[in-house]
Amino acid sequence: MSLATMHLAGPFGHAIRRVHFALCLAVAACSPQAPAISLEAVKAAGDPMVRALMGYEQTHGHYAASLQEAGVAPVVTELGAFQYERRGEGADSYFVLFVGDYTRHGQVLFWNSAMEPQGWLT
Missing domain, CATH: 1.20.5 (Single alpha-helices involved in coiled-coils or other helix-helix interfaces)
Incomplete structure (x- = not known):
């Protein structure tokens, strides 16, 4: 003992x-x-990025290969920096914009331009 x-x-x-x-x-x-994370504030921070990416597609007929190509500055929020991925090619392309980490924050917020209806999803 x-x-x-x-x-x-x-x-x-x-x-x-x-x-x-x-x-x-x-x-x-x-x-x-840890302070509660305001998803509404994170969404509001990402909305201008979504509008700029959609505008790029309207002008060029496809989504940009990167945020830099679209002239979009990365935004950092309480959930971290937004990440951008273009998927597909040409007119068949779409994008996913996401932020967060399930292991660190318990949630991920994302926008998928191919999904209907459009909007932020968790």
Whole structure:
């Protein structure tokens, strides 16, 4: 039996466990929580990018190969930087614009220009 086990099994073991539990609760209650991410703010930040990419397609007949080609500056939000992918070629191309990471934020927000109706999806 280790010293720690003997200590918790001794006459004051129950009281020590209760104090330990209370300290854990206090630490959890006082720990700073990550601020809630406003999806509406992230969508609003991405809307100008979507409009610019759609405008590029209207002018050129296909979507740009990159944000740089479309003249769109990458936007960084609470979920990270927006990522752009053009899929397909020529008139059959479409794009996906997305931001977030399930492992870090628990969500991903994306726009797929080939989906109907158009709009942000999570």
